[in-house]
Amino acid sequence: MQxxxxxxxxxxxxxxxxxxVKYLVASGRLAPGDEVPxxxxxxxxxxxxxxxxxxxxxxxxxxGVVHKRHGSGTYVSDAGSPLARKERLKILAExxxxxxxxxxxxxxxPQELQRLIKERSQSIQPKxxx
Amino acid sequence: MNTSAPPxxxxxxxxxxxxxxxxxxxxxxxxVRRGRVFGLVGANxxxxxxxxxxxxxxxxxxxxxxRVFGFDPVEDPVAVLSRTGYLSxxxxxxxxxxxxxxxxxxxxxxxxxxxxxxxxxxxQFGLDPRAKIRTLSRGENAKAGLLIALAYRPELxxxxxxxxxxxxxxxxxxxxxxxxxxxxxxxTVFFSSHLLEEVERVADDIxxxxxxxxxxxxxxxxxxxxxxxxxxxxxxxxxxxxxxxGVLSITGSGQEWTAICNGxxxxxxxxxxxxxxxxxxxxxxxxxxxxxxxxxxKTE
Amino acid sequence: xxxxxxxxxxxxxxxKLCALAGFDPNNPDPLEEVAKSSALQSAxxxxxLRIGQVxxxxxxxxxxxxxxxxxxxxxxxxxxxxELDQRTKDPMRFPGRIFTLPVSTSxxxxxxxxxxxxxxxxxYASWVYLIPQPRIKIFGMHQNCFGWMALMVLAQAxxxxxxxxxxxxxxILMATVFYFLGCIDSFNFFECPIVLPLGAALAFAGLQKMxxxxxxxxTWKWPLAVLAACTEWQGPKRFAxxxxxxxxxxxxxxxGTFCFITVAMALVPGVIRLLARIVFSLEPLSGDMMDGFTxxxxxxxxxxxxCVGASxxxxxxxxxxVRPLTNGEMVMPMLKTAAISTAISWVAVLMALAVLxxxxxxxxxxxxxxxxxxxxxxxxxxxxxxxxxxxxxxxCFMLPGNRWIATMPVLLIIALGAGIVxxxxxxxxxxxxxxxxxxxPGLLLFLVAVKFLLAFLSFRVSxxxxxxxxxxxxxxxxxxxxxxxxxxxxxxxxHPARESVFPLSLGVIxxxxxxxxxFCPIALACYRHS
Numbered sequence: 001m002q003x004x005x006x007x008x009x010x011x012x013x014x015x016x017x018x019x020x021v022k023y024l025v026a027s028g029r030l031a032p033g034d035e036v037p038x039x040x041x042x043x044x045x046x047x048x049x050x051x052x053x054x055x056x057x058x059x060x061x062x063x064g065v066v067h068k069r070h071g072s073g074t075y076v077s078d079a080g081s082p083l084a085r086k087e088r089l090k091i092l093a094e095x096x097x098x099x100x101x102x103x104x105x106x107x108x109x110p111q112e113l114q115r116l117i118k119e120r121s122q123s124i125q126p127k128x129x130x
Numbered sequence: 131m132n133t134s135a136p137p138x139x140x141x142x143x144x145x146x147x148x149x150x151x152x153x154x155x156x157x158x159x160x161x162v163r164r165g166r167v168f169g170l171v172g173a174n175x176x177x178x179x180x181x182x183x184x185x186x187x188x189x190x191x192x193x194x195x196x197r198v199f200g201f202d203p204v205e206d207p208v209a210v211l212s213r214t215g216y217l218s219x220x221x222x223x224x225x226x227x228x229x230x231x232x233x234x235x236x237x238x239x240x241x242x243x244x245x246x247x248x249x250x251x252x253x254q255f256g257l258d259p260r261a262k263i264r265t266l267s268r269g270e271n272a273k274a275g276l277l278i279a280l281a282y283r284p285e286l287x288x289x290x291x292x293x294x295x296x297x298x299x300x301x302x303x304x305x306x307x308x309x310x311x312x313x314x315x316x317x318t319v320f321f322s323s324h325l326l327e328e329v330e331r332v333a334d335d336i337x338x339x340x341x342x343x344x345x346x347x348x349x350x351x352x353x354x355x356x357x358x359x360x361x362x363x364x365x366x367x368x369x370x371x372x373x374x375x376g377v378l379s380i381t382g383s384g385q386e387w388t389a390i391c392n393g394x395x396x397x398x399x400x401x402x403x404x405x406x407x408x409x410x411x412x413x414x415x416x417x418x419x420x421x422x423x424x425x426x427x428k429t430e
Numbered sequence: 431x432x433x434x435x436x437x438x439x440x441x442x443x444x445x446k447l448c449a450l451a452g453f454d455p456n457n458p459d460p461l462e463e464v465a466k467s468s469a470l471q472s473a474x475x476x477x478x479l480r481i482g483q484v485x486x487x488x489x490x491x492x493x494x495x496x497x498x499x500x501x502x503x504x505x506x507x508x509x510x511x512x513e514l515d516q517r518t519k520d521p522m523r524f525p526g527r528i529f530t531l532p533v534s535t536s537x538x539x540x541x542x543x544x545x546x547x548x549x550x551x552x553x554y555a556s557w558v559y560l561i562p563q564p565r566i567k568i569f570g571m572h573q574n575c576f577g578w579m580a581l582m583v584l585a586q587a588x589x590x591x592x593x594x595x596x597x598x599x600x601x602i603l604m605a606t607v608f609y610f611l612g613c614i615d616s617f618n619f620f621e622c623p624i625v626l627p628l629g630a631a632l633a634f635a636g637l638q639k640m641x642x643x644x645x646x647x648x649t650w651k652w653p654l655a656v657l658a659a660c661t662e663w664q665g666p667k668r669f670a671x672x673x674x675x676x677x678x679x680x681x682x683x684x685x686g687t688f689c690f691i692t693v694a695m696a697l698v699p700g701v702i703r704l705l706a707r708i709v710f711s712l713e714p715l716s717g718d719m720m721d722g723f724t725x726x727x728x729x730x731x732x733x734x735x736x737c738v739g740a741s742x743x744x745x746x747x748x749x750x751x752v753r754p755l756t757n758g759e760m761v762m763p764m765l766k767t768a769a770i771s772t773a774i775s776w777v778a779v780l781m782a783l784a785v786l787x788x789x790x791x792x793x794x795x796x797x798x799x800x801x802x803x804x805x806x807x808x809x810x811x812x813x814x815x816x817x818x819x820x821x822x823x824x825x826c827f828m829l830p831g832n833r834w835i836a837t838m839p840v841l842l843i844i845a846l847g848a849g850i851v852x853x854x855x856x857x858x859x860x861x862x863x864x865x866x867x868x869x870x871p872g873l874l875l876f877l878v879a880v881k882f883l884l885a886f887l888s889f890r891v892s893x894x895x896x897x898x899x900x901x902x903x904x905x906x907x908x909x910x911x912x913x914x915x916x917x918x919x920x921x922x923x924x925h926p927a928r929e930s931v932f933p934l935s936l937g938v939i940x941x942x943x944x945x946x947x948x949f950c951p952i953a954l955a956c957y958r959h960s
Binding site for chain 2: 005007008009010011012013040043044047048049050051
C-alpha cells in the first residue's frame, strides 16, 4: 500500500492517511477483504508517529471503510455496505466542490460545466470500448 | 522515592537560569508524559539546549524544579542517567576511541545493554568497528552516538537537535529510531529541533520556545486545530500590512493577504471586516507557518 | 611582551639577589662555589634550612641561564606561528585563514623568517649583555646566537614541512630541541654554516606545500601501527564491573600516552648511546655527562607526571559526565591509573639506570649523591612516591574546569620557590634558627590538624551528597595509612637526628594527599553540575 504524507500544507497527517486509504478503496486498488498494514508497520514505513496512524485507522473504522477482526488485524470492509458507498460519494463530493469553486473563479456557469462533464464522459467511453 | 511509577517522565516547573547578564531560561514549565514523543521547537538560541542540559544535570537550576522520573538530576545523577539515552548536538564522543571500544565501554555501565541489538544496529548503520571516531564523518558520528543511546533501550530518549547538519538518509534513520522507541511499551522520547517537518511527523506533544520562554505547549493536534490560516481579500490594495487585531501575523501584498490567527477566529474575522477585508478561504496552518507567525509576533 | 618583562625583571632583580647572597656571578666556576659552600654544611645533619640554602644558590646560579633558554625556546615556538587547534586537538596547527589573505607565500615566509631572526637577536643580546650571567660550563655551549637562529629556522622547517603528520612532527621537533639542549660535545651541529640556509629553503618549501594542501595523504602504515598497538591497552573482551571500564578509559585517555613517553624517553637515549658505543667504540661518558643524565632520568617521571596531573585537558570530559557514574567512581580510576603509570615509569627509569651503568662510571655518581646505599634507596623510594603524588594532588584544581583555579598548581610551585628565597633571606639574620626550630613542630602539628579537619569535612560532604561511595572512602583511607607507614619506614633508613624525627614525620603526614583527594569529587561536581 503506497501512501504519501507531506507536512507543510496544513492538512493533519491522520487526515491525509485516512483520505488516501479511502481513495484507494474507492478506486479499487484496495479490494474488500484486503488487509491494511498494522499500525507499527505503517508508522515505520511513513516515518510518522504510531499514534497518528492509530487515529487515522480509528477514523476509517468509524466511517466503516475498514473493520478490525479480533486479534488478526484490520481489513477493508465490504464494498456493498451502504456506509462504504456513502464514503465513496463523499470523496467525489469533495472533488465536485473543488471543481465548482474553480469554475466560479474562472467564471464558467454551472450549466456549461455540466455540458463539459457529459462531453468528457462520452469521449472517454468509446476509448474504453476499444 | 515513588513506589508507583510517576505519570510524567519529565517535570519542569518554573525553571530559570541566567548566564552572566543573559536570561537563558525564564520560568519554563512543561511536562512530558510517558510513552509519548515530545517535540521542543524554537529558534537557535531560544534555550532548547540549556533546557536539555538541565534535564541531564549538567546545569543547576537557579530557581525552579527539574524532575526526571521523579529524581533530581543534580542530586541523583546515576538514577537519571541510567534510565536516559542522550544524543548531544555537539557529538562529543571521544575522538581517540574506536567504534567497537566505544560499544564495549558503554556496555559496562548499563545492565540492560543488549549486545545482539547493538550489533544489529551497528550493521544497519554501516559503522566499521575498527574505525576511530575521529575519522568518522558527521553522519556516522551521529549514528554512533545514536547507537550507544539506543542499545540499552532507555526509558527516556533525549535528543538535542538530532538532525542538524545531516543528510536525508541519516535523518530517516534517526526518525525511525524515534518511532521504534515510542512504539515499544512505555518509552518516552524528548527531542528538540528546528526542522519543523520532522516535528510535525513524529511528535505527540510540542512546546514552542522563544528567548527562553515557553509560548505554546500542548498536543500537536490541538495546536494545529487552534491555529487557522485566513486568506483575506481587500477591496483596495494595501500599501502596508493592515492592522487586524486578534491575528498573530499577516503577510502578503496588494489585495490578498494571509493571516495566521490563534484560536480567536471570530474576533479576527470581525476585525478584518472592520478594515475592509473579507475572508475568502480558511485553512489549517502548518507548523512552519505557526512558528514563523509566533516568531514575528514575539519580536514586535 | 612577557619575555620582555622577564628580561627586565631579571636585569633589575638579579644583581641585587646575587649581592644579597654573597654570590659572585663573575666567578669562573660558580657551580664549584655552590658545591664548596654546601660542603661546609654537609658536616652537619641535612636539614630543611641547609637544603633550602643550597637550592636557592642553585637557583641563583642556574636561574638566568635556564630562564634564558626557556624564553628563547618560546621565541622559537612563536615564530613557527602555530597554535592549538580546538577541533582536531593538534597542538601545532598553522592557521589556515592566513592563506586566504591576499599575500604571497614569499611575503609570509620572509616576514616570519626575518622577523624571527631579528627577535632572536634582540632577545639574545638583551639576555647576554644586560644581565651578568655566571659562566657555567654546561650552559656555555649555548652562548652562541647563530646556533639559536639555526634552531629557530629548523623548527620552522619541521613545523611546516611535516604539517600533515602531527605525531611524527612532534617527535622530530622534540628530538631536535633535546639534541640542541643536550649537546655538550665540542662539535655543535647547529653552528654549521649550511644549516641556516638549508633550513630556510626547507621552511619555504614546506610553507608553499602547506598552502596548497600538498604532501598529505601519505600515512605511516606499519611502524606507527605497531607503536600504537603497544601503547593501547585493548582491555578485556567484556568489561565486567564499570570500575574496570573506567580504569581502561582513564588509561587510554591520559596515563597510557604519558607513560609511553616516559618509558621511551628514559630508555631510548641510553640504548642508542650503548649501541653507538658498541658499534663505534666510543669512550665512556664523562662524569659531567653521567651526572646530567642521571639527573635527567631521575626527574623525568616526576616532570611528566606533573604535566599529566596539571594538564588542562583533564577538564574536557562532557562525554564522561553523562555516564551513570558517581563522582567518586570517576576519581578513583584516576588515582589507580596514576599509580600504574608511576610504577611502569619507574621500572623503565631503573632499567635505564642499569644501562647507564654500562656507559660510564655510575659508581662515582652514586657516591656523589650519598655515600650510604640506604640513603640512596630512601631517595629513590621518596621520588617514586612523589611522582604519584604530583600526578594526583593537583586533580582537585584541574577538575572544576575553571581557568583561574587551574592555575593553582603553577602558583603553588612559585610559592614554594618564593618560600625558599625567603628562607635564604632569613639566613642573613643569624640566630633565628633556634626559635624557629622550637616553633616548627608546633607549626607542623597545627598544619596536620588543619589537614585532618579539611579531610574530615570534605569526606563528610562527599558522603552526604553521595558523591563518594563509603567503600571507596574506606579503600582510600587504607591506602593512605599504608603509604604513610611505608614512608615513615623509608625515613628510618636515613637515620635522622632524634630532634628532627618528629618534625620530619609530621612533614611526611603532610605530604601524603588526603584532603585534596577528598575534595576531588566535590570539585568534579562543580564541573558536572555547573
